[in-house]
Amino acid sequence: MSAFPIIRIITKLLIPYILLFAFYVQFHGDYGPGGGFQAGVIFASALILYGLVFGLDAIKKVAPPIVIEKCMALGVLVYAGTGALTMALGGKFLDYNVLEHHVLPQWHVPSGQHLGIFLVELGVGITVTAVMTMIFYAFAGRKQVQ
C-alpha cells in the first residue's frame, strides 16, 4: 500500500500520535481510564498499521520478531517479578505497600501502591503489545497455500 501517497503520509502523521496516546493510556491509567491492556492493544495497532502500509519487511526492521518474541515473556516476568520483589522485601506476593520509599518525593516518583501498580501495568502492556504484534506477524507471514 506504500504506493498511495495519501495513505502513506496520513499514516506517517498519525502513528506518532497513536503511540503517544498509547503511552498516555499506559502511564496515566492510574488516574484516568486505561491501563496496560488498553495501552498494549493501542501500541500494537500502531505497529500493525505501520506494517500494513509500509510492508512486512519495514515493520520487521522497527520491531524485530526475535525481540518481540522475548517481550511476550518479559511482560509476565516484570509482573511476577514485582510480586517476587515484594516478597523479597518482606511483604506478601504482590503486596505493594512494602515498595514505599522516600526518594525524591518532590518529583512525584511513584512509591508504594502507586509504584506497584505502575510496574504490573507495565508488564501487562509489554506482554499485550508483543503478543498482538507476534500474532500479526504469524498471520501476515503466511503465503497462500494452494
Next chain:
Amino acid sequence: MNLIVFALLALLAITAVAIAKLRELWAVIMFTGIYSFLSASWMMILDAPDVAFTEAAVGAGISTVLMLSTMALTGKAEEIPRKKSLVPLFVVLVTGATLVYGTLDMPHFGSPNAPVQVYPDPSFVERSEADMHGLPNVVTALLASYRGYDTLGETTVVLTAGIAVLLILRRDDEEKDESAQLAGNKTS
C-alpha cells in the same frame, strides 16, 4: 441522549443483519469493523471508556486486519447454501427469545438497587483512594492491586494464547527465510 442511544442500537442491529446477509467476505469484514466501532461508541455511552478503547483497537483495528490477512489466504466469497433450512432460524429465534426472557428479570440500567451496586462492599470505593496512597482510579486499583493475582493470571493467559497461535501458525521455513535475509543484509 436517548436519541443517540436508539440510533446506535438501531445501527448495530442493521449492521448485524447486513453481515448475515452479505456473501462477499471483504464487505463482511468491513462491516464487522463498523460493528466494533459502533460497539465502542455504545461503551462510551455506558461510561466505560477503557472498554471502548479496547473495542476500537482490538475489534475494529487488529481483528479486522487479522481477518483480512486470513481472507487473503483463503477465498473471497462465502458459498451460497443450496437449500434453505429452517432449523438455524428456529435455533436463533428460540435462543433470542430465551435471552430476552432472561433480561425481563434484570434490574433497570443504572438502578441503585442493582446487585452490582449493592453486593460488593461499597466501602471499597470509599477506602480505595486512601489505600492506594491517593490514586483516584478505582478500576485500576481493583485490577492491579486488590485483584493483582487475577490480573497476573490474565496476563499469563494472553502469553499462553500468543504462544499457542505461534505454535500453530508459524512454519520452520519462514525462520530460515529470515535468517537468510539477515545474512544477506550483513553481507550487503
